[in-house]
Amino acid sequence: MHFDELVALRRDFHRYAEPAFLEIRTSSIVTAHLRKLGLKPLTGHQAMRPDTVVDYPNPQQRALFAQRATRTGADADDVEHAAEFGTAVIAEVRGRHPGPTWGLRFDMDALPLTESDSPEHAPAAHGFRCEHDAMHACAHDGHTAIGLGLATRLTEDDDFTGTVRFLFQPAEEGGRGAASMIAAGAAEGIDRFVAVHLGLDEPVGQVNGGIQGLLATTKMRATFTGTAAHAAGAPEKGANALTTAASALLNVMALPRYSTADTRINVGTLHGGDNVNIVPSWAEMTLEARSTDSDVSTQLTERIKTALHGSGTMHGVAVDVVETGGSATIDCDTDLVDVINQIAADVPEATTTAGFKQMGGSDDASLFAREVQRQGGIATYMTVGGGNTAPHHNPLFDIDERAMPVALDVLERLIRR
Numbered sequence: 354m355h356f357d358e359l360v361a362l363r364r365d366f367h368r369y370a371e372p373a374f375l376e377i378r379t380s381s382i383v384t385a386h387l388r389k390l391g392l393k394p395l396t397g398h399q400a401m402r403p404d405t406v407v408d409y410p411n412p413q414q415r416a417l418f419a420q421r422a423t424r425t426g427a428d429a430d431d432v433e434h435a436a437e438f439g440t441a442v443i444a445e446v447r448g449r450h451p452g453p454t455w456g457l458r459f460d461m462d463a464l465p466l467t468e469s470d471s472p473e474h475a476p477a478a479h480g481f482r483c484e485h486d487a488m489h490a491c492a493h494d495g496h497t498a499i500g501l502g503l504a505t506r507l508t509e510d511d512d513f514t515g516t517v518r519f520l521f522q523p524a525e526e527g528g529r530g531a532a533s534m535i536a537a538g539a540a541e542g543i544d545r546f547v548a549v550h551l552g553l554d555e556p557v558g559q560v561n562g563g564i565q566g567l568l569a570t571t572k573m574r575a576t577f578t579g580t581a582a583h584a585a586g587a588p589e590k591g592a593n594a595l596t597t598a599a600s601a602l603l604n605v606m607a608l609p610r611y612s613t614a615d616t617r618i619n620v621g622t623l624h625g626g627d628n629v630n631i632v633p634s635w636a637e638m639t640l641e642a643r644s645t646d647s648d649v650s651t652q653l654t655e656r657i658k659t660a661l662h663g664s665g666t667m668h669g670v671a672v673d674v675v676e677t678g679g680s681a682t683i684d685c686d687t688d689l690v691d692v693i694n695q696i697a698a699d700v701p702e703a704t705t706t707a708g709f710k711q712m713g714g715s716d717d718a719s720l721f722a723r724e725v726q727r728q729g730g731i732a733t734y735m736t737v738g739g740g741n742t743a744p745h746h747n748p749l750f751d752i753d754e755r756a757m758p759v760a761l762d763v764l765e766r767l768i769r770r
Contacts, residue, residue: 370463378422397438452515459500555738562693563685591632
């Protein structure tokens with residue numbers, strides 16, 4: 354696949370960005386492209402288990418995105434199937450020589466973020482800014498295009514060893530998609546696993562064969578249920594859920610950090626109440642814990658839950674806490690890291706190479722990596738600098754599209770090595 358084709362694919366995915374588990378158009382386009390290559394992609398329950406997902410999109414949400422998908426050129430049958438059974442897509446390309454099974458993860462979801470319309474923002478200036486309130490602010494549009502580009506090249510020339518399993522994953526944001534695919538058996542039999550990520554505030558083409566410092570995380574939703582009452586006439590008869598949630602927020606953010614690992618806590622949203630003169634009977638909070646140590650992240654999560662329930666006890670309000678997603682730390686296998694770095698050194702457009710990139714975020718590709726390693730395989734997480742001037746998850750985020758062929762060339766050479 355040539356550069357202009359990669360760019361066209363990436364810009365199409367960018368223009369019609371879709372958030373977690375609503376990647377109905379994206380997955381339908383991916384499925385159609387794979388079929389044109391002569392492959393037989395697995396979709397729906399063969400690729401993921403929606404029943405394992407907390408807060409899966411409701412039928413009304415899926416119907417809305419299905420209508421958008423059909424209206425913007427996706428196949429109606431594929432759209433209907435994705436909307437009903439899930440958006441993950443798996444396909445395998447077999448080389449002409451026997452060998453290991455590779456698993457390559459390409460995430461497809463966007464963020465619930467309104468994209469900038471500034472003329473300085475390339476997607477706005479060149480007409481591929483997202484048309485609704487979602488945005489590819491983390492380069493997943495580029496990842497998906499790279500996955501299709503690699504599938505195209507490997508089907509055009511099958512002179513390689515082994516089998517490549519393409520894992521087009523929904524819902525990386527929030528850490529929910531990988532687990533649903535693993536539950537469907539997506540990681541079974543993989544000997545070598547690689548995830549790829551563009552951007553990361555690095556110069557275009559800087560390749561790192563592995564990462565360190567990926568944070569384990571737990572995402573949570575806390576629901577506070579109190580008792581409504583007249584705020585002036587009988588406030589003592591109420592149980593204020595919003596006050597409880599506010600107290601819990603401060604208690605959570607005041608939890609001590611750890612001396613043995615880096616930790617992060619964030620309360621992302623807090624909503625509650627019905628009117629200015631009613632004691633609030635409900636509130637809902639979303640929050641997360643992260644750490645460079647998976648065990649510490651688990652301990653911190655339990656302390657957060659204790660703080661939440663403690664506030665409920667103090668105010669006489671029921672508190673329910675649900676874990677909505679999460680991921681782990683990752684230990685990249687040095688042998689695979691070194692091979693990628695050696696390959697990148699021979700790619701002319703790869704401006705620099707280094708051993709490990711220090712990461713500060715989370716990615717549930719770590720769950721794929723851990724599952725493959727548990728089975729006796731090896732895994733890594735490759736990064737390719739995207740020349741982004743705005744940070745990830747920002748309305749002005751964009752990648753320099755010259756990074757995509759660098760990632761594609763490195764992955765192809767890795768498979769053909």
